Amino acid sequence: MHVIPLSNLLVSGAFFLVMLVWAVIARTGWIALRTGRAQGPISRLHPLLGIATCIAYFTAALSTLAPDALDPDNSILGTYMVMANDLAGFAAVALFRHMAHYFEPGAPILRRRWLLLNYGSATIVSLIAMAGSTQPYDQSLGSRLYGGITYGYMALMFFLSIQGLRKNETSSWKTPFGATERPLRVVSSAAVVLLITVSGVVLTQSSDAKIFTAAWTMALFGALVAAPFAIRNLGAVLRDTLVALCFVGTGIAGAFLVYWETSFLPENERFWMQIFLGSVYGLLIAGAGLQACWALFDRIIFRRAHNKQGVLREALHALSPALGTQQCSVRALAALTHAFQLEGAGLIWRDGGAQTFGKFRIEKLEEIWPRGEAADALAKRTLAGGELTHLPEELRGPRNQAHVVGVVCVRGSRRLWGHILMRTDLVGSSFGSEELSAIEGFADQLGLLLDGADMLGRTLEVERSLAHAEKLSAIGELTARVAHEIRNPATAARSLAQQLVEEPDSPYQQEHTLIVESLDRIENQVALLLRYAKRDDPTLVSVDLAALTRRTAEELRPSLRSAGIELIVQSPAALSTKADAEKLRLVMVNLIENARDALADSEGTKEIRVAVSSALNKVSIEVTDTGPGVPAQDLDNLFESFFTTKETGTGLGLAISKRTIEAHGGEIRASQVPGSGLSFQIDLPMNSEEIYA
Known part of the structure; x- marks a missing residue:
């Protein structure tokens, strides 16, 4: 029985782990592209880069796991495996160079000449590498030249990519927290150039120790290149990678279990029993085991409610339009924060003002957030993760400082009410397509609820206005009657008092004057009451x-x-x-x-x-x-x-x-x-x- 060396197992495991990370990256990019949540050249190249890199590390892992069976010098399958590895690796390098061009906001679409040079050079180097893989490996000048060309090409392409990143000081391709990613991108890319150079030097030597050192270096290289992509959806990458590891580990354990349980059977029955038990274990693992593992890691990493849609639905059912728009929005933000374990959430109203719940300082964003028609054109769909780069440039800095990981439109049947902003940490910044659909449905229902609350408020306001108008009308009629009853005797009393004032020999001249002034004040007040009761339109x-x-x-x-x-x-x-x-x-x-x-x-x-x-x-x-x-x-x-x-x-x-x-x-x-x-x-x-x- 052939025993695989421990060093081969470790290197192969490292390659498989990097492959899983890139597989998850490709999956998240493909889902975002398929659902229409991601747009632009970077989003289209993202899953292709993930698939190419995944193939490269998968073939490398298999070659390391079975070096004798897949030796290109002794096996045609090994030759094809090396050729597939070279082709996928150089395709990934060309795709990364292509993506680096679009890291700059507003970068123009590349011309055919540039694309031909980029992918044509990758094809030529791939052919050289595949030709070299068909020849026996030795210390000849040809072998050294083959290694120098292939790894020199990789170092040159990543150096050009870094140059593009360094020129772009305002890259829009960022994590939900913006400034975190660019230093990581530059540092990891610089380390990549060094690692490729070291790998090229080491792989031109023949000793097994140096070859395995280069293999570990290439595994670290793949992890470093994956870091800028993984950090954009760190929580989802962690969860999916752990689920895949559990799935693979359970599968390996199941294979050993099937082998152990059938080892005592006769040779002619063992094969069919292994097929039967393997199928049963496979169905169990792929069915209940995978779902349970997914739910477990989702709960551990994100700490979110398992039935998020149910939590949000119950919260909406508990809200009533009678609470008013302000109270409805605050309670809705509380439900959203609880369901997705957010640090805080805020709602910036279309016409000004904001509501917050939890740990969220929204003042700076509220000051510069678009109002009115500008808010209508801001974001007509949910933006999360890397999609937040679609926000206007002036909002990106304050958005990064506030750790906003998602922007959701709250739209009613006739108008936009505002935008919900979600804040959380880096791990919790990932949202799956089902979660985003749940959030969008929640926001749509909230918009309809706010429509009802606004309509109810307007109705109550009209009722209060009508009641107030009826009250004033009754007061006006009563005032007119009272004023009329007061005015006639007051006018007669003033006329008599005025006559007494005009008598020159009256001993009470001062008192009579005071009576006239008091009656004048009564007359003025009565005239004011009559003016209030009389509702005649002005003549313009x-x-x-x-x-x-x-x-x-x-x-x-x-x-x-x-x-x-x-x-x-x-x-x-x-x-x-x-x-x-x-x-x-x-x-x-x-x-x-x-x-x-x-x-x-x-x-x-x-x-x-x-x-x-x-x-x-x-x-x-x-x-x-x-x-x-x-x-x-x-x-x-x-x-x-x-x-x-x-x-x-x-x-x-x-x-x-x-x-x-x-x-x-x-x-x-x-x-x-x-x-x-x-x-x-x-x-x-x-x-x-x-x-x-």
Whole structure:
């Protein structure tokens, strides 16, 4: 019985291990290409390089395992094995050189002359190598020349590949963590050149020790070249390699078991029993054993739930549109993080803002992430692993720093809601096609759920608006009746008080004057209530807004001056808009009087500034004071009916002003001025005659 030396077993095992890694690399590349997740020249060359390298190391492993049976000097099968090894090896070198050209972003498609030179030289060197393999190996000049040409060619091709990598400082072919891969690529490629050179020198010598040293060197060489490819899908490569090793190991153990169980049988029965038991063991290993091994290593390496689709489905069923878009998105991110054991996940909304769950700092990405239509065109499919290089250049650096390993579109039936970003470590950055399909299905269902939550929110908002409108309508009718009942006796009382004031000999002149002033205030409040209750549409005519502002300011200037307040007006000579002049004047009067009341108890500079300006197709009025302002939490409530910050206010002035401006097709808003008081800005449409003048 022939005994295989231990050194041959170890070298053959190393070759088989490298072969398995390259087989997994070829498989992942082929799956990505078949499913359409990978595009471009690199993705098309990726599986071809893996297959060629896998064949080269497979033939090398067999030749090392059975050196006598596959000796090219004594066996035609050995000659064919060496020829296949040479052909696959040089094809892999040419493919790697071809891929190196496309590492640079935006690299042009290579011309036929370059391709002919690249693959033609590989073919010529392969023919030289195959011709040399048919001759007996000795220490002659021819044998040395054969070794020098073949290994010199390999060293030259990898040197040219490294030169291409060094010129490319911004390579887009990166790991999910970007900067990790390029130093590894350059260092491993430089080591490859050294190893090939050493191997070429060693293999031109004949001693067995030197030959096995070269074999170990070539095994290390294959592992180093595989490193840049494996690190892009490190978790998947580890899992698949371990599964393959278990499968091979179990197969070998099964073969020994079958041999042992049938060793006692007669010679004529042993063969058929070995066939039968081998088939049974093979079916068991290929069926239940392979699946169990796959699930075990998937759980150990990725720590992910076995039934990920079920976990995500249950999480979606637990969500309700009544929670609102914000709560639905946060809970969905939590479910995704749990199912795939992510460090964190975030959702950047299409129209701005973000939600996060777990360990994820998304601020920098949120600042530069495209919005609106730019977000629609950003990524229309799921990007994971090496596919993240399809993101715009300005997003790659922050994406690498945040350790984002996947970007998923969340799209509803009518709109894009945003993008889910997933963060995890290097091992967990690999996603299989089934996992990506599960994530995409989850994102699609989330988009529909957000559609429902948004629609429900809009419906509730409309219901609240209708209820509020009905309430205001009822208040308006009641106000009109009360105002009418108050106005008539108040008018009669004021008329009598005015007559008493006009009597020269009245001993109560001062008291009568106070009564008239109080009744005037009642009249003003009643008029304000009637204005609020009366909802008539404005009559829009062409108005010189600049002139109207100056006239209104001059009417109020005396009373402001007596209160120690300076009124500053900044306006152009003329500025036209379509407006109801009287209603617009009342709005400006209300804003200026509110500013006056705010400055009444203020210390320091008392100043009201009114500025009129135009921009694009709108005109603006801005009223700013130097008063104390209002608390930040009250800014959103200033225009609500009956809300007031003044002790004697009714809370109707700004509500009427808002309604008036909106009836003009404009907008009014309030803001706190840093270090000063409040600022009210009114935007109105510019007169169309001026726009096209």
